[in-house]
Amino acid sequence: MDLLALADFNLVARHGGFGKAARATGRPKATLSRRVAELESSLDLRLFERGTRNLKLTEEGRALYERTGALLAELDETASAIASGGQRPRGKLRISVPLLFSQTAMGKIAAGFVLQCPEVRLEVTTEDRAVDMIEEGYDLVIRVNPDPDETLVGRAFLRDRLVVVASPGLARPAPDLNAPGVVRGVGDRQAWDIMTPLGRSTIMIEPVLALSSLIMVRDAVRAGFGVGRLPVSLVSHDLAAGTLVHWGDVEGPEIVLWTLYPSRRLLSARVSAFLDYLKQAFPRGTPEELAAYISR
Template identity: 80%
Template sequence: MDLLALADFNLVARHGGFGKAARATSRPKATLSRRVTELEAALGLRLFERGARNLKLTDEGRALHQRTSVLLTELDETAAAIASGAEKPRGRLRISAPLLLSQTAMGKIGAGFALKYPEVRLEITTEDRAVDMIEEGYDLVIRVNPDPDESLVGRAFLHDRLVVVASPTLRRPAAGIPAPGVVRGIGDRQTWNVMTAKGAATINIEPVLVLSSLIMVRDAVRTGVGAARLPISLVSHDLADGTLQHWGDIEGSEIALWALYPSRRLLSARVSAFLDYLKQAFPNGTPDELAAYIGR
């Protein structure tokens, strides 16, 4: 198999078209088209469905892209490492991270990593959905309590839990009477089961404010408009200085943040370096460490 033709095929597949790939790499569109056509002829397979206005991978093309793009990346990294005489982190590193961690910590994490490894071009995007690492070209994803995935491996590097908090100006209602609540995403009446110093309890919530971000929820609950469920790392400073009061811990609300990467690839130097950097930033992975890292 012609590796140059295979590389050009992956280039076109990654960019979603001959024209886009040509513009991104300053390569002639005709050359890319010819190379892909030659590869299709050599394999006896159609790799792209060519429409009048768009280009789409066939099932065979998608399988070839998934299985070879990673291998070509490893070849490039190996060649670069041999040329430099050391396995030094370099090149592009794409990471997907959830919204709250991105808003509170990933800017600082990214900046520190970039200063330590200036030859790595770090790109961090915010996604709460489970992105497809291979299809979307990510090297590493950070997920909250991820479902088991046989195609991914990784490690939990942070732990957190949910607590119910409210402003000291908001009185906790008697049992059975709903409290005003600030909630994320769903505005229906809710029941929160909590553990307190006195034992298990139930808090009925009547939402008065529905917001799409936990940062917004925290800022709102500080005003006294209602109670809210929030990660302890996000409100520990408010609890310590009395800005917020603690109504209880949500039962079964343990949160684990995982750094995941494809299991079928060798771990690249840049991914390994980022994992080590996370370990240095959060050596024990506790909510207190995250709260201290976030600061006020």
């Protein structure tokens, strides 16, 4: 198999078209088209469905892209490392990060990492959805309690937990009454199970505000609009200062942040360096450690 033709195929697949790949790389569109046609001929397979406006990978083309893209990237990184005389972290590192972690910690992490590894061009996007790492060209993603995925490997690096908090001026309701709540997402009536020093109890919540961001939820709770269910790392400073009071710990699964990367790919120097940096930033991975990092 012609590696140059295979590399051009991956280039076109990654950019989603011959024209886009040509513009992104400065390569002639005709050359890319010819190389891909030669690869299809040698394999006796159609790798792209060519429409009047769109170019779409066939099932065989997608399989080839998923299985060879990481290998070609590894070859390129190995050649670059040999040429530079070592395994220094260098090149572009694309990371997808969930919204809350991006808002609270990722800016500081990104700046510190690039200061430590100045030859890395870090590109961070904020998304809560489960991105397709190979299809969308990410080297690493950070996710909260991710579903099992046999195509990915990773490690947990931070843990958090949910607490129910309110402003000091908001009185706890009687057991048969609803508490005004500030919630994220759908604003339907809810029952929150919590643990307190006196044992397990349930708070009935009547939402008065439904917001899309936990940062907004925290700020509204601070303002006294209602009770909120928030990560302890986001409110520990307020609890210590007395601007919020703790009503109880939420019962349920622990919040765990994971770093994920393709299992078929050997870790590049830049991915390894970023994982090491996270370990330096959060050696114990506790909520208190994250809260201290955010407040510094």
